[in-house]
Amino acid sequence: MVRTLLRKPASRTALPPIAVLLVLLAGAAAYANRPxxxxxxxxxxxxxxxxxxxxxxxxxxxxxxxxxxxxxxxxxxxxxxxxxxxxxxxxxxxxxxxxxxxxxxxxxxxxxxxxxxxxxxxxxxxxxxxxxxxxxxxSAADTAEPSAAVGTGAPAATGRxxxxxxxxxxxxxxxxxxxxxxxxxxxxxxxxxxxxxxxxxxxxxxxxPPADCFYDPARAARTDADLVVVRPCADGDGTGTARAGRAEGFGIDGRHWWLRVGPQARPARLDGQRITLADGPVLGVRVIDAGHGAPVPGCRSPWAALAAQLPAGHCPAPAGKSAGGRSGGR
Incomplete structure (x- = not known):
């Protein structure tokens, strides 16, 4: 009985050596030519x-x-x-x-x-x-085939x-x-x-973003650890009229804060911790701590005397003023 269990398989169940070689070669070729x-x-x-x-x-x-x-x-x-x-x-x-x-x-x-x-x-x-x-x-015009240039003497660029x-x-x-x-x-x-x-x-x-709002990749500013992005919104009445949106602050672990801003708000890096937020003639330029979304008072701001700590490094213009120091309404 033991001999029966240990006997070699019948020859018809074993692949000939040449067949084994062909299988290996085919596998190697398939591996070498895999996508x-x-x-x-x-x-x-x-x-x-x-x-x-x-x-x-x-x-x-x-x-x-x-x-x-x-x-x-x-x-x-x-x-x-x-x-x-x-x-x-x-x-x-x-x-x-x-x-x-x-x-x-x-x-x-x-x-x-x-x-x-x-x-x-x-x-x-x-x-x-x-x-x-x-x-x-x-817009669809971005990929449309332009008409021939007139009066320039240069051929128009192709749609591609x-x-x-x-x-x-x-x-x-x-x-x-x-x-x-x-x-x-x-x-x-x-x-x-x-x-x-x-x-x-x-x-x-x-x-x-929610419906009728969108992120604007061109209106973003980075500090050493954070990213601030503007998220404008439209009225939702089909006219596309811009309305107030948000500036949102992100870190590696997600969104940390947001501030309500006007439709034309634009952030810019000030230093490794702060950004400036240019927000139209009424709000002017604000300075924001990018890690917390907290406004930072300008060195000449009336609120500076109440601040626990004055900003180090660059001295930002007070809120409501442009970077050049003139009123945003002028």
């Missing part, structure tokens, strides 16, 4: 065949990084081409430095972090609706060229790196605010 995730292609070194689609450059780790149709790296001292990073079927539109990485935004809505020193792709993240906004956001230029302009406002103590990256579109931890691409938060 590359996200269409990644890295070539090093060599002569770049890229014709830059943007004048953007970024210095990092002894390299000059340029937007190609992908990302091109050149030795900052000699100008020699070091490496190219491309994604099949996608065009790189914007580039920022975040932490130790170069972060690229692509026309298909993907955001990619690349370590410049060894051209290692560290993470990819897809942002919902980003591709649609980059390509088609704004104009569409690419518009997408590049939007892409410049999309990425907002914040140093932190823990570096993080905000990605803004009108319909979405999203944040990633820089070191691993971990999603920290996703916030959508």
């Amino acid at each position: 590359v995730p996200f269409g990644d292609r890295v070539a090093v070194p060599g002569v770049s065949d890229a014709r830059p689609v943007s004048s953007e450059t970024l210095a990092a780790d002894g390299l000059e990084l340029r937007i190609g149709p992908g990302l091109e790296a050149y030795d900052s001292r000699t100008g020699a081409h070091r490496w190219s990073y491309r994604r099949e079927g996608a065009v790189a539109l914007g580039l920022v430095r975040s932490g130790g990485d170069a972060v690229v935004v692509w026309d298909d809505g993907l955001v990619t972090a690349v370590r410049p020193g060894d051209h290692r792709v560290r993470w990819h993240r897809a942002v919902p609706g980003l591709d649609s906004w980059l390509r088609h956001g704004g 060229q104009r569409g690419l230029a518009t997408a590049q302009e939007r892409a410049r406002a999309v990425l907002h790196p914040v140093d932190g103590p823990e570096p993080w990256l905000a990605v803004l579109t009108p319909s979405l605010a999203m944040a990633f931890r820089e070191r691993d691409g971990d999603i920290r938060w996703i916030i959508r």
Whole structure:
């Protein structure tokens, strides 16, 4: 009985050695030719065949990084081409430095972090609706075929060229790196605010504005650890008339505060902790602590005497005054 259990399988159940070899070779070929995730292609070194689609450059780790149709790296001292990073079927539109990485935004809505020193792709993240906004956001005229130029003697740009230029302009406002103590990256579109931890691409938060309101990526300001974004709103009566909105303050762990602002409010960095908020002729320019949303009195403000601590560094103009010191109503 024991011999029966231990006997060798019948020859018809075992693959011949040649068949085993063929199976292994087929598996190895399939593995070698498997689709590359996200269409990644890295070539090093060599002569770049890229014709830059943007004048953007970024210095990092002894390299000059340029937007190609992908990302091109050149030795900052000699100008020699070091490496190219491309994604099949996608065009790189914007580039920022975040932490130790170069972060690229692509026309298909993907955001990619690349370590410049060894051209290692560290993470990819897809942002919902980003591709649609980059390509088609704004008015229909952004992507319409223009009529021929009249009286200039120069040919009109094609609809594709104009569409690419518009997408590049939007892409410049999309990425907002914040140093932190823990570096993080905000990605803004009108319909979405999203944040990633820089070191691993971990999603920290996703916030959508309510109906009839939107985030304005071009009206954002960063301090050392925080991001302030304006969220305008419309009346909701179908006319698109602007009404009061919000300025919202974000950290790596989410939204910390908000202030009601006028429809034209615009933040700007003042220093590592504070922003200025230009809010029309009535409210003028306010100085805000970006971490808490608290107004900071100007050095000449009547409220300065009541402040527990006067602001250090720059002396902001008092509320209701422009940066030049003249009344906002004049």
